[in-house]
Amino acid sequence: AIARIPGLRELRLENNLLGGTFPKELGSMAALEHLGLAGNPFLPMELPAEFGNLTRLKYLWVSEANLVGEIPERLGNLTDLEHLDLANNNLEGGIPGGIWQLEKLQFLYLYNNQLSGTIAAGAIAATGLTEIDLSTNRLNGSIPEGFGKLLNLRLLFLYYNRLSGGIPDGIASTPALADIRLFNNSLTGGLPPDLGKHSKLLNLEVSDNMLSGELPEGLCAGGAFNSLVAFNNNFTGGLPSSLGDCPELKSLQVHGNGLSGEVPLGIWSSPKLFTVRMRGNKLSGDLPESLPPSLSRLEIGDNRFSGEIPSSSPSLQVFWASNNLFSGEIPSDLKGMSQLLELFLDGNQISGQIPPGIGSLRSLTSLNLRGNQLTGSIPGAVGTLPVLTSLDLSGNRLSGEIPKEMGGLKLNYLNLSSNSLSGQIPPALQNQAYDRSFLSNPGLCASSSAALNLPPCGSGSGGSGRLPKGLLILFLLLGFLLFLATVLFGYFAVRYQRRRKDADDLASWKLTSFQSVGFTESSIARGLTAGNLVGSGRSGQVYRVSLGNRAGWEVVAVKKIWNNKKLDGHLEKEFEAEVKILGSIRHANIVRLLCCISSPDSKLLVYEYMDNGSLYQWLHGQIRGGAAAGETALPGLTKEGVLSWPARLRIAVGAARGLCYMHHECSPPVVHRDVNSSNILLDS
Structure with a gap:
């Protein structure tokens, strides 16, 4: 019915809950200039070819509308079209060549579909294009040379495709270019050398390609550049010196290349720098004592950095500096890095002791100092880090005992191997989860010989002096007689005490019966022997007890509840009330509780035996x-x-x-x- 309004110029129905399919009759609304159907849960359908009849249409927005099939070739007839958005659908096939001939087209959004084939063949007449987003498709071939002639081009997103070949040099000459994202393709060659010199470039993302050569020197020539993401390529040479004078720089991610030389000094004073990821290059030089105040992540592992470790970076959360040439000592005062979550300094030449100030890093979850030249003992402050889950101090020269405070850590990973530690391992760390955590520490021992394959802790060997043979025999004989007398005395004393205790216990026991029973508390107690034990769990032990009575033999199950302390009056009443409820249950599928036998320090529950x-x-x-x-x-x-x-x-x-x-x-x-x-x- 809406198609019967012949003079309608704007139809905006986006972001509703419209279902079904939209009528092809919309293609007959010749006066329509703006059509918005985006963000509706339509049934899967193709974009009607009849839309190619809307020759006055300037704005077509049908993203997230469950479109399938191919883009109609007849969209090339929409000569007044300025804005085309078919993103976030399931469109297939190629991009119709006619779209690139729409001279008034400014915005083209086809991202997040399943489009394939090449981007464009031949000349591009749509020279007014300002923003092109074809990302997350299956496009192949090369980036069209014609993109370098789009003088108004501000944004070019082609990431997550299958593009190959080089990046046209002409793109660097477009005066409006601000944001270019080409990551996750198979692009080769170098970046256009003039990139950034002719426009106020803001963002360049070309990671996960096969690009090579040097990074363009003029990236920050426009003074607005804030993000370089070029990791996992084959770039060589040094970092552009202009990045050292880039006041808006926030993100520098160039890890996984072959870059060399020193980092431009000005980078370390960039006021807005948030992320630096340079690991896996050949970069060298020292780090400043204080890092940028806004820096949150610094990854410089697997390079050739040297000098000492910085002591201040108030916002730093991740510091990965593994496998470099850092030397000196770990700063004694680490309060200037109070936000650290991860600290990796392994594989360097750091010496001295682990400072007690490490305990000020209350948010630290991972600490790796493996493979340095650290000496002295492990400070107890390490054991007070409340959220530490990974600790590696292996391959150093640490000595002394493992501090008892470390027994309170909840570690998923622990490695203290290849040091000179001695003494007993804290009991909480003596479990098989850490069976390889203490290797190559000859002085360490465990409280049990079976724990961690370490020798049991015990006294050292005696002196080397010798007693005369006769005196030695006399001492041995006297010692044996004394030992025998002690054993006999202890045996009779224990036997007497047990009999007395059993008598006292029987006198204090109270039997609460819930069924008709033919036994007494004493007959139950006599059956609680090791030979009758059939199970043990967190709450107690279970015995199978055979009882003789006038009717013959009766077998019951007795559960002895763990109870090392006397219950206070309130808990005692709660226990008795709960037992009475259980004793009152009568059901064919529930084991009957026959009685409860209790004393101030013992609780026995007697069930029928299954x-x-x-x-x-x-x-x-x-x-x-x-x-x-x-x-x-x-x-x-x-x-x-x-x-x-x-x-x-x-x-x-x-x-x-x-x-x-x-x-x-x-x-x-x-x-x-x-x-x-x-x-x-x-x-x-």
């Missing part, structure tokens, strides 16, 4: 081919003695019924909180 173990044991082959000795055979086994699928289904349904009862039908509800196969027990 004679076929846990689901975990059956699933993981700990029980197979029938029940264990003395237990009831479990129905639903396959020929191989494992649980059949019907049996597994019955178990799952039973567990679900038990949980459903606890969570929804029990009053008050009981939340299990630890449902796993080890806690699902099987009866006969």
Whole structure:
């Protein structure tokens, strides 16, 4: 119906929730000058060829509209078109040649599609083009020479394509050029030598290509240049000296090239410099004592920088200076770098001690000082860094003991190998996560001979003097007799104390019964022996206790809860209340709690015994081919003695019924909180 308004000049429906497809009849609105349909969730459809009839159209914006197929050739008929935006769709095929002949076209946005083929063949009549963004497509071939004749060209984005060949020198002569981004292609050759001399260039991004030669000297000739991103190419020579007089410079990323020489001194005083990434070159020279106040990231590893480490950079968060020629000592006062997150100084010639001031770096997450000439002991301040997760001090000359404070660190990576450390490793660091962290430190020992493959800590060897043989025999005999007397005395004393303690404990025990039971607390206590232990976990130990009574033998499971301290009155009441709730539960799929036996320092929970173990044991082959000795055979086994699928289904349904009862039908509800196969027990 909207197409029936013949005189309509502007139709702006962008950024709504329009669905379906837009009618081809829009192509009959001959007076239309502005058509905006962008940002709507239309059904996938091709751009109607009828739009080529809108010969008065100046503005066509249909980005993010779910377009598919090819761009219609008939768009080349829109001779008044100034702005064409079909970005962020799924368009395929090539760019129609007619688009480059639209003499009034100023803005062309076709980025983030699946366009292929070459950019343009032949002359470009659209000499008024100001901004061209064809990025993130599959375009191949070379950059058209005609782009160098676009005198109004301000922005050229061709990144993330498959372009090859060189960059036309004529592009450097365009007087309005401000932003050029060509990264992630296969471009070769050098950068136009006059780039930046004829315009106020702001940004140059050509990383991840195969470009070579030297960087243009005049990049900052216009005084507005702020970003050079040229990493992962084959550039050689030095950094342009003009970058040292570039007051707007914010980002300098040239890592992964073959650059050499010293960094222009003025770069280190650029007031707005935020990121410097130069690693993997052949750059040399010293760093100033103070770095730019706005600098956040400095990566200069794998170069030939020398001198001492700077002591001040208030905004610096990442400092990577690995594998250079830095010497001297680490600055004793690091408060001027309080924002540091990562500090990598490995592979240099740094000497002296690790300063205690390292503890002022409260945000530090990674510290790598490997492969230097550091001496002295590790300061305890290292162990106080609250968020440190990676620490490498290997390959130095450090001595003394590992400070106990380091036991409190939560490290994902630790390497103290190849030093001269001695003494006992802090207990918290004696685990297999650090099994290679202490190699080549002959003086280190562990509290257990099995820990970290290090010798156990113990006393040194005795003196070299000798006693007369007769006196030695006498001392040995007296020592043996004294030892024997001590052992006998201790045995009888312990036996007496145990009997007395058992009597006292029995007198203090309280049995709370929830079922009819035929045993006493003393008969339960006598069954808590090592031979009856069947399991141990975080909360306590479980025993299988056989009890004799008038009806025969009864088997129960007794859970002894860890409790090294007496509970205060409030917690004692909470425990008793919770146990009473559990004791009141009656359900076929929930193990019955028979009674609770408690004393001021002991808690025993007595359950009915499930004679076929846990689901975990059956699933993981700990029980197979029938029940264990003395237990009831479990129905639903396959020929191989494992649980059949019907049996597994019955178990799952039973567990679900038990949980459903606890969570929804029990009053008050009981939340299990630890449902796993080890806690699902099987009866006969």
